[in-house]
Amino acid sequence: MRRRERAVVPTMPSVNLLSQSEFDRMAARRLRHRFVAGAAVLLALVGVATGAQHARTQEAQKLVAVEQSETSRLTAQTQVLAPVRAYVNGVSVQERTVGEAMANEVYFSQVLGGVRDATPPGAQLATLAVTLAPPTDASGTTATTENPCPGPDPFNTRVVVGCVQISGTAGSRAEVGDMVIALGDSGLFVEPFISTTTTGDSDQVTFSGSVGLSEKVYSGRYSDDTTQDGQ
Numbered sequence: 001m002r003r004r005e006r007a008v009v010p011t012m013p014s015v016n017l018l019s020q021s022e023f024d025r026m027a028a029r030r031l032r033h034r035f036v037a038g039a040a041v042l043l044a045l046v047g048v049a050t051g052a053q054h055a056r057t058q059e060a061q062k063l064v065a066v067e068q069s070e071t072s073r074l075t076a077q078t079q080v081l082a083p084v085r086a087y088v089n090g091v092s093v094q095e096r097t098v099g100e101a102m103a104n105e106v107y108f109s110q111v112l113g114g115v116r117d118a119t120p121p122g123a124q125l126a127t128l129a130v131t132l133a134p135p136t137d138a139s140g141t142t143a144t145t146e147n148p149c150p151g152p153d154p155f156n157t158r159v160v161v162g163c164v165q166i167s168g169t170a171g172s173r174a175e176v177g178d179m180v181i182a183l184g185d186s187g188l189f190v191e192p193f194i195s196t197t198t199t200g201d202s203d204q205v206t207f208s209g210s211v212g213l214s215e216k217v218y219s220g221r222y223s224d225d226t227t228q229d230g231q
Contacts, residue, residue, distance in 0.1 A: 105219045106132065106161075106162065106213070106217045107217060110188060110217060111130060111213065111217055112128065114186050114188040114189060115128060115164065117186070118179055118182035118186060118189075119179055119182075120170065120171075120175040120182075122170060122171035122172075123169065125166060125167070125168040126168045127166065127167045128164065128166050129164070130162055130163070130164050130165075130213075131165070132162040132213075133163070149163040149191060149210040149211065150193055150195065150210060152191060158212065159190075160190055160191070160213055161213050161218070162212070162213035162217070163210050163212055164189070164210060164213060165208075165210050166208070166210065166211065167208035167209075168206075169204045169206050170204065170207060171203065172203070173205055176194055176197055176205060179194075180193075180209075183211050188216055188217055189211045189212060189213065189214065190212045191212045192211040193209050193211070194207050194208070195208060195209045196209070
């Protein structure tokens, strides 16, 4: 068999009739068109961003106006309440002044009652004198470390806020000892000390001595709750 031969179609040669300068101008036009399109997109993005920023700025200005109005209202209310604040401050100053002035207030009725409770049934008190120790600071809330009472141990004195000088009679020296023990067990007193005991023709014993006052004798009624809890 004979192989079928493909028919060859004759073609005309292509001829470019445009000059190179024309091609350059066409390329330049395409670049300009692309540049214009990119600039338009960029301007659109800038416009959108500027509009969003302007909207946020307006919103912030509205919030500032609202806060300024609220500030003006609160300032006016503060000015109206200024006399009340001045009155409250004055009362606070007076409270501190009274608390400092009355910090060393002592319930002498508790002192007398405590001595009577410690006195045995067979003993009788003849004299009772209370001497308060001066404070160590300007506020008057701290007791002095110097014991104004002659305690039983002069080398190991305790902090006291005052001294109670007592004298009287008892049925025996044992009753005097019971009184010393009872005074020591009471929270109001510290370092009870009977300096002298004498006996006469009768069985009665005459005694005299002293006992220190602890900080529990302070009333604390003009102090705040924190100060009272700390005492």
